[in-house]
Amino acid sequence: MLKLDTVSRRFGNTIAVSDCTLTIPAGQMVGIIGRSGAGKSTLLRMINRLIDPSGGRIRFGEVEVSALKGSMLRSWQRDCAMIFQQFNLVPRIDVLTNVLLGRLNSRNTATSLLGMFTRKERAEALTALERLDIAEVALQRAGTLSGGQQQRVAIARALMQNPKMILADEPIASLDPRNAKIVMDSLKQINKSEGITVICNLHTLDTARAYCRRIIGMRGGHVVFDGSPEDLTTEVAQELYGADGLKDAFSESITSTSLPTGAPALARERANSVGPITEPIAAG
């Protein structure tokens, strides 16, 4: 169970996240939505402690996450895997080693630096890659892969951490619709079968609706909505995105990573009910 208690973060004079209080039970799949600059990214980074909170407390079970330091902090970061919009792999290293790097925290630094990973660890990494259906690129340099493949490698690396939670910061914002669906499906599947909590920043309403049973809406650093997809009415969306932003948020046929479903007008209409991303895609 993850508990955030009046967590805030300031950058100079601007307040990125303000008094954020949330409770996220283990095993949930949560989508965080809002305009860019709403504080979604900062919030996730504070949970992983890539950014330190300026105020408030973060607890995970018995662990006071916001007070961790040194090796305790690093082992928290191992438990709380993170996936990024730009994948953040090491482009010049092969895919298999990139996945093995997910283990760094649980092993001896000297043997890691020498690249002395065990046969068992390599087998585990390969299993993780197989699970994401990209084992065939295991020996390629990560930088030579397409965005969708790289994001899947990043998920495999996250799995290699044996995490208790996965934080995904705009995981599909740089991907084409087809890869976006593969990545979101993988996260959903990991959440379901392993019971790992997944918290996912998304900028499109329909993706959040399609994959997350719980949606948190942020605006100007505040949590302004916390509920089920059914509660996310047009009025709420309007509050989240503002009167001007609402049009952008819904005209996903132009800007978003959701799957195209014919006429743009139709897509806009349907965005209010069911996300088009849920629709099956034809192979090839």
Add this chain to the structure above:
Amino acid sequence: MLDSQHSASKADIVEANFQKLARSRRLYTWFALVALAIAVSWSAWFANDSNAGKFLDRLPYLFDFFIDLAPRDVMEPPRALFDVESPYFDGSFKYDYPEGRVYLIGDFYLPEYFYKMIETLNIAAVSTIFGYALGFVLSFLAAANMNSNRWLRFGVRRFLEILRAFPEIVIAGFFLVVFSLGAIPAMLAVAIHTVGALGKMFYEVVENADLKPDEGLRAVGANWVERVWFGMVPQVMPNFVSYGLLRFEINVRASTIIGAVGGGGIGESLRLSITRGHEAKTIAIIFLLFVTIIVVDQLSAYLRRKLVGEQAFLMERAA
């Protein structure tokens, strides 16, 4: 949607501002050029004025040196270079070319100046390797993106500055007093300067590196050494090696110069033969230096092109 009238007026404003900017930029360029011209002519005058012999008065004597350098016949410099006996040998040191041969196996020998050239290259190579290793470690401590401790960073940066503030020849002068003549003080001097010079170039590479891999590793729970090794080193290595090779080129020259002040190697031979007026030997050494430096530069340029070219290729693919 913008109406056309609105956008037209906006374009006019942009155009007017652009013109204004361009005018002031041109004005400043002229100011700078005039200032530069004044500065250059003043410093040339100053240099001439402070020199003992006036430049224009002494210019005709420039060629005397080259006339003195003419050997007795065309084959003399090659003989001096390969330590072959000279027909002019009269018992004096000037024509005693075989003296100084380094016998390897039986009658097979390495000519003296080749041996000395290898000595100089060795000084350059060893000092580049030591300087590279230490500069490598220190650069990550000096880079703002890898070391958030301001005081440590400040300390390391000042340390690197001090090391590169002194030219090799000044450090060599100091070490020559301590360790006496030879290759060791030369190596130390060149290595120390190399740490400072490479350390600075390296930390600038690190500070310009893409931080996404590092962020990914931080989020994995990797410690500092692991972040450096896996997140930074793969991407900065081509640039580091390229700078290292460039430094090796510079260090070959530096070792030669230090040799001339007592650091051993080819520089010492060159100084001796010039001051003693051994024209054939001088020409042989200058030729050997010339060829060696060209070969080293071309080889390192080729390697650097390969390295950086490969990186450019990868970046293109990632984009």
